[in-house]
Amino acid sequence: xxxxxxxxxxxxxxxxxxxxxxxxxxxxxxxxxxxxxxxxxxxxxxxxxxxxxxxxxxxxxxxxxxxxxxxxxxxxxxxxxxxxxxxxxxxxxxxxxxxxxxxxxxxxxxxxxx
Amino acid sequence: xxxxxxxxxxxxxxxxxxxxxxxxxxxxxxxxxxxxxxxxxxxxxxxxxxxxxxxxxxxxxxxxxxxxxxxxxxxxxxxxxxxxxxxxxxxxxxxxxxxxxxxxxxxxxxx
Numbered sequence: 001x002x003x004x005x006x007x008x009x010x011x012x013x014x015x016x017x018x019x020x021x022x023x024x025x026x027x028x029x030x031x032x033x034x035x036x037x038x039x040x041x042x043x044x045x046x047x048x049x050x051x052x053x054x055x056x057x058x059x060x061x062x063x064x065x066x067x068x069x070x071x072x073x074x075x076x077x078x079x080x081x082x083x084x085x086x087x088x089x090x091x092x093x094x095x096x097x098x099x100x101x102x103x104x105x106x107x108x109x110x111x112x113x114x
Numbered sequence: 115x116x117x118x119x120x121x122x123x124x125x126x127x128x129x130x131x132x133x134x135x136x137x138x139x140x141x142x143x144x145x146x147x148x149x150x151x152x153x154x155x156x157x158x159x160x161x162x163x164x165x166x167x168x169x170x171x172x173x174x175x176x177x178x179x180x181x182x183x184x185x186x187x188x189x190x191x192x193x194x195x196x197x198x199x200x201x202x203x204x205x206x207x208x209x210x211x212x213x214x215x216x217x218x219x220x221x222x223x224x225x
Contacts, residue, residue, distance in 0.1 A: 033212065033213075035213075035215075042215060042217055042218065043202065043204075043213075043215035043218075044215075045212050045213060045214070048212055056212040058212070102147075102162050103159065104159065105149075105156045105157040105159075106156060107155070107156045
């Protein structure tokens with residue numbers, strides 16, 4: 001059974017650009033959530049999607065957005081990149097958003113903003 | 115606002131020794147997760163604790179949850195070098211998908 005797949009794995013952007021990250025959940029999983037990991041702030045929740053609907057959103061500016069497609073794949077977008085957006089972005093999937101399900105994380109997309 | 119605090123944040127152990135990592139959280143929750151992260155890698159799920167008094171063990175690691183004390187512990191028995199990693203606890207109070215993580219405990223096991 002394939003795990004959570006995130007693309008691209010590594011990318012370098014410059015300030016002001018925008019970036020789109022993709023996440024393919026484990027087959028059959030309908031919930032996808034995104035996290036940002038930085039040395040200073042640790043792991044922070046960005047948003048969670050279930051059945052194409054955003055269920056929860058973290059405390060991030062509007063430059064951070066996401067969506068989920070009918071096949072449960074998800075994308076997140078960051079516009080007008082800032083240096084502080086450099087981070088490891090992790091996607092996690094679970095079968096259902098019940099809170100009793102284990103979350104499975106992908107390998108992450110490491111974004112560097114210059 | 116929910117806060118999740120781990121201690122210690124850094125732990126240097128000798129092989130063969132026992133130690134405990136503590137995870138305190140500030141809001142009622144009966145869903146707590148433990149993850150392991152190796153440098154440059156993603157998060158590996160270790161334990162999911164879903165009720166008060168839950169105890170789970172896997173190899174040299176044992177996790178427990180006391181929801182009344184808002185405390186979870188990760189106990190390491192007879193540490194080996196392969197356990198060197200960063201360990202995170204995370205609490206879910208929104209019924210799915212939104213985990214609040216602790217700061218992480220960086221564990222180094224030395225021969």
